Amino acid sequence: MTVGSQEALFLTLRSLRASPQDVVLAVAPTYFGLTGAARxxxxxxxxxxxxxxxxxxxxxxRRVTAARARGHRPRALYLVPDFSNPTGVSLDLSTRVALLDLAAGDLPVPSRTSCR
Known part of the structure; x- marks a missing residue:
């Protein structure tokens, strides 16, 4: 149990970060609590x-491939699929399915790269 989402993010990132090469990805702009916890x-x-x-x-x-080429290890993607903070955007079903397919396997990404 935590007292807030930023604390939960901090604890989650702390458990995922095993080395200085570990990074987190996030759609920009993103919730400032994530960037604060990561910092x-x-x-x-x-x-x-x-x-x-x-x-x-x-x-x-491209970001995952470039990060790996620099010796970084992507550990997570921070994404709010329903009414994202701060943009208010929600991902549609096809984007969610494509992202889950990508997460279940490895790169490359499906041919449909831009989704709404």
Whole structure:
């Protein structure tokens, strides 16, 4: 039990961060509580683009690939699929399914890279 979402984010990131190479990804702009929690842990937050108000899976693929090439280890993607803070965007069903498919496997991303 935590007293707030930022504390929960801090504890989650703390449990995921095993080395200085670990990073978290987030759609920009993102909840400032995530960036604050990550900053306390010296865990970089890599911005992922959105497309037409949703997650851009192509940008996600490129950011993960680039992070790995630099020796970083992506540990999580922070995403609020329903009424995201601060943008208010909600992901549609096709984007959610494509993201789950991507998470279940490995890169490459499905051919449909921009979803709303």
């Amino acid at each position: 306390l842990l010296d865990m970089p937050v890599l911005d992922v683009g959105d497309a037409e108000g949703g997650l851009d899976l192509g940008v996600l693929e």
